[in-house]
Amino acid sequence: MRSGFPDFRLGSVLATSFTATLTERRGEPVERIPTPQRLVDWLAVSGLAVESCTAAQLDLARELREAIHAAATATATREVLPAAAVQVINDRSVQGRAAAVLTSEGERRWRVAGVEDALSVIAADAISIISGERDGKMALCASPTCLAAFFDTSQSRTRRWCDMNTCGNRSKKARFQANQRRKSGSS
Numbered sequence: 001m002r003s004g005f006p007d008f009r010l011g012s013v014l015a016t017s018f019t020a021t022l023t024e025r026r027g028e029p030v031e032r033i034p035t036p037q038r039l040v041d042w043l044a045v046s047g048l049a050v051e052s053c054t055a056a057q058l059d060l061a062r063e064l065r066e067a068i069h070a071a072a073t074a075t076a077t078r079e080v081l082p083a084a085a086v087q088v089i090n091d092r093s094v095q096g097r098a099a100a101v102l103t104s105e106g107e108r109r110w111r112v113a114g115v116e117d118a119l120s121v122i123a124a125d126a127i128s129i130i131s132g133e134r135d136g137k138m139a140l141c142a143s144p145t146c147l148a149a150f151f152d153t154s155q156s157r158t159r160r161w162c163d164m165n166t167c168g169n170r171s172k173k174a175r176f177q178a179n180q181r182r183k184s185g186s187s
Contacts, residue, residue: 011151013129014121014125015068015151016151016162018042019068019148021065027146033058043118047110048122050115064088071085075138076149092120093120093123093124095116098111138151139151141160141161142167148162
């Protein structure tokens with residue numbers, strides 16, 4: 001935890017990495033973008049650098065994050081997408097003017113002028129994974145305190161945790177410790 005803030009959990013899918021700015025949703029929630037500057041920081045490490053962010057823009061970002069989480073959760077559990085979440089995602093998607101640009105190294109980068117542009121890129125990414133356009137499937141983390149929605153691109157599509165280094169490791173450690181207690185109790 002640098003600067004008194006929790007580290008970001010960054011994955012390979014922009015939209016679900018964005019929903020991971022609020023973790024431990026079923027335990028003691030950890031807000032990873034508590035201030036406008038932390039949103040600026042997250043956008044920068046996610047390839048969507050912006051100059052600044054207002055409190056109102058942070059509110060828009062959090063609204064989008066929760067809408068993506070609600071729609072991704074519904075997709076993972078094969079439920080109807082919440083209409084309010086769909087509306088927020090669509091509104092953010094069309095409100096930005098981001099442009100994809102090609103670098104001389106042959107990589108795609110986003111040109112964004114402000115937070116609204118960055119949010120439109122995140123919303124468009126959410127649309128592509130929730131709609132099934134991309135190869136993978138929506139799933140929920142097996143950790144009882146997390147339940148984060150994530151996009152499973154593993155070959156077998158059977159991934160259990162949003163992040164093996166956090167939730168997966170905690171689960172395996174708890175199972176190991178329970179086995180050790182059981183063994184020492186039966187001796």
